[in-house]
Amino acid sequence: MGRQQPDHEDVESNGDKQSTTWRDWATVLTWSLFGYMCLILVIIGYFNPSLLPIDPTSLMFNKDISPFFAFSRGSGHFPKPTGFKIVALVPFRDYERTEILDCYLQKNLVHNHGFLDQVVFIPETHDPTSMDWLRSKVVQTPEYAVAPPGPGIDWRIPRDNVMYIRIDGDTVFLEDHTIPAIVKTKLDHPDSLMVSANVVNEAALASLHSHPGVAHPYLPELYHVKQPSRAKSQLHHDWRTSSLPAWQGPASFRVRKGFKSPFEGHRWLLPAEPGSDRDPIASSVYTDTGPGLKDWTVAAQQHYSFLHNLEWDRLSRYKFPIWVDPTEPISDNFGCFWGNDASTLQRIFDRKSTGELTRSWIDQNGTRPHVSIDGKGLVSHYPADLGADGLDATDLLDRYQAYAQEKVCRHTI
Known part of the structure; x- marks a missing residue:
């Protein structure tokens, strides 16, 4: 065994x-x-990266590469279409703002390899300084013209078989491919009455452009710091927000309804330790005492956030392919349409209140005209109607002017 x-x-x-x-x-x-x-960590980093010291999703893929393309798929750069003219209609009110836009218009003219055959200015001011500036520009540029006087002339002068791009004279930035993008989208979507560009923080896009990672917690400078005396020609670096100091102020500070400008020419700064509801956008979302999304403080925060993202090459955070028939009104400050649709668009945009504008979308036959927002090409519009006590009391126009002088004006001939 x-x-x-x-x-x-x-x-x-x-x-x-x-x-x-x-x-x-x-x-x-x-x-x-x-x-x-x-x-x-990945979920937090994607939806609110500001809560983390680093963005973990950036270690896996480049979030700043836009997944959308402004030009036709498979053919590379979209060439200027033939068989019709492309004309810009520019409502004009103030030369200091349109002086910035002029650089972009010049760059988009046909002789600078752009899409614009002509630019027609529609004066909405009698200010002699501004009108003298406009007349001098028209004399210097053969493609520039001035429309005859009259109310609503920007909607009445369009002709059939001409594509128009309505560009408000207070536009202070547009990407190189914005005009080709909306022209192509209009051709690809002939049923859309108008194709609007991706106008920062306007109309239907106000909430979209207020998301964390797009909007940054900028706060108004509270104490006047004497700056070195410099001419405008010396401001070529001043558009960069990275050169700004950190915000300083009391821990209890919040931007509330009715906030007044601290002083003329003040800047907006990033706090060293941003709070959860200190800035205008956060206050409007999380508190009952914050400003509305149409307040000048929200616009200031949005514009400084835009310059921040522009400097760090993060404009892709604003992008989306195309938004067809948004439920909220679209901006009329930068849009593409055919001349024979101008009268219909005038009836739509002549409605002033949101409620009236929503009702005006319904035609007499019960149908709703199609409109689209092309999210691939960005535009920044300066809302001058927010008043001298608000946005005009910041240094934003100088910053946009400095960017245009450095990056755009010198590339035109």
Whole structure:
């Protein structure tokens, strides 16, 4: 008969197996917890990266590369279409703002390899300084013209078989491909009455452009700091928000309804330790005492956020492909349409209140005209109607002027 093995060998063997099983479970549990924490960090980093010291999603992919393209798929750059003229209609009120736009208009003229065959200015001012500036520009530029006087002339002068781009004279930035993008989208979507550009913080896009990662927690400078005396020609670096100091002020400070400008020419600055509801946008969302999305303080924060994203090459955060028939009104400050649709568009945009504008979308036959927003080409519009006590008391126009002088004007001929 064979000899039996001692019982203690079986006990030790079982102990080894139990020890191995517990180690396996501990390893699985550790890696599961690690994976769960990574997933939480990725979700937080995607939806609100400001809560983390670094953005973990940026380690896996480049979030700043836009997944959308402004030009036709498979053919590279979209060339200027033939068979019709493309004319810009520019309502004009103040030369200091349109002087910035002039750089972009010049760059988009046909002789600078752009799409614009002509630019027609529609004067909405009698200010002699502004009108003298406009007349001098028209004399210098053969493609420039001035429309005859008359109310609503920007909607009455369009002709059939001409594509028009209505560009408000207070536009202070547009991407190189914005005009080609909306022209192509209009051709690709002939049923859209008008194709609006992606106008920062306007109309249906106000909420979209207020998301964390797009809007940054800029606050108004509270204390006047004397700046070195410099001419406008010396401001070529001043558009960059990275050169600004950190915000300083009391811990209890909040931007509330009715906030008045601290002083003329003040800047907006990033706090070293941003709070959860200190800035205008956060106050409007999370408190009952904050300003509305149409307040000048929200506009200031949006414009400084835009310059911040522009400097750090993060404009892709504003982008989307195309938004067809948004439920809220679209901006009329930068849009593309055919001349024979001008009268219909005038009836739509002549409605002043949101309620009236919504009702005006319904035609007499019960149909709703189609409109679209092309999210691929960005435009920044300066809302001058917010008044001298608000946005005009910041240094934003100088910053947009400095950017245009450095990046745009010198590239035109």
